Amino acid sequence: NAGVTQTPKFxxxxxxxxxxxLCAQDMNHEYMYWYRQDPGMGLRLIxxxxxxxxxxxxxxxxxxxxxxLKKQNFLLGLESAAPSQxxxxxxxxxxxxxFSSYNEQFFGPGTRLTVL
Amino acid sequence: AQSVTQLxxxxxxxxxxLVLLRCNYSSSVPPYLFWYVxxxxxxxxxxxxxxxxxxxxxGINGFEAEFKKSETSFxxxxxxxxxxxxxxxxxxxxxxxxxxxDMRFGAGTRLTVKP
Numbered sequence: 001n002a003g004v005t006q007t008p009k010f011x012x013x014x015x016x017x018x019x020x021x022l023c024a025q026d027m028n029h030e031y032m033y034w035y036r037q038d039p040g041m042g043l044r045l046i047x048x049x050x051x052x053x054x055x056x057x058x059x060x061x062x063x064x065x066x067x068x069l070k071k072q073n074f075l076l077g078l079e080s081a082a083p084s085q086x087x088x089x090x091x092x093x094x095x096x097x098x099f100s101s102y103n104e105q106f107f108g109p110g111t112r113l114t115v116l
Numbered sequence: 117a118q119s120v121t122q123l124x125x126x127x128x129x130x131x132x133x134l135v136l137l138r139c140n141y142s143s144s145v146p147p148y149l150f151w152y153v154x155x156x157x158x159x160x161x162x163x164x165x166x167x168x169x170x171x172x173x174x175g176i177n178g179f180e181a182e183f184k185k186s187e188t189s190f191x192x193x194x195x196x197x198x199x200x201x202x203x204x205x206x207x208x209x210x211x212x213x214x215x216x217x218d219m220r221f222g223a224g225t226r227l228t229v230k231p
Contacts, residue, residue: 004159031216033216033217040125040223041223042206042208042220042221042222042223042224043160043206043221044221045217045219048216048217056217058217090159090160092159092160094216103216104162105160105162105216105219106159107159107160107161108159109157109158109159110157110158110159
């Protein structure tokens with residue numbers, strides 16, 4: 001199993017450009033998440049999905065959109081990139097078990113995005 | 117609302133020395149607490165978790181952490197550091213009932229191990 005993969009690994013954008021980050025998981029997980037990691041701030045949740053065709057806002061959703069058209073993929077879009085969106089973006093997935101008090105998240109390797 | 121504070125953004129120890137990474141939490145309800153490790157150019161990996169069972173929790177690679185409610189702390193320790201322990205470590209908190217969407221991460225502590 002590849003686990004959670006992210007495409008691309010690095011990207012440089014100019015202000016105002018758009019792009020899409022792709023996250024794919026092969027563990028048949030129901031839940032998927034997008035986080036951003038900034039120096040001195042840890043990880044913050046951008047958007048998440050509890051199943052195919054559903055998405056919801058996290059802690060810092062502004063400036064981002066997401067889509068979950070297929071269970072294994074979760075896309076993060078930036079319509080008009082801003083320098084404040086320079087960050088490392090992590091995708092994660094987790095299974096759903098109604099009988100479990102905790103469902104571990106599995107993280108991808110990250111995408112380093114720079115907006116000039 | 118819940119939050120965690122990691123004391124010290126950088127910690128440096130010698131190989132074989134004790135590792136102590138500090139984490140204090142704030143939560144209005146009983147929390148679940150976690151430590152994650154991030155090796156260079158990799159995603160986060162779960163090191164250990166506290167889920168209201170034993171207060172002393174053992175994780176992978178010889179790490180352990182103790183939940184101290186009176187001190188609102190969940191410090192991470194390892195008796196003897198190894199060069200391979202060099203990484204960034206994140207403490208995280210989630211309120212009960214557990215929900216990944218409500219997890220809050222600390223700012224991280226970068227551990228350096230000197231030969």
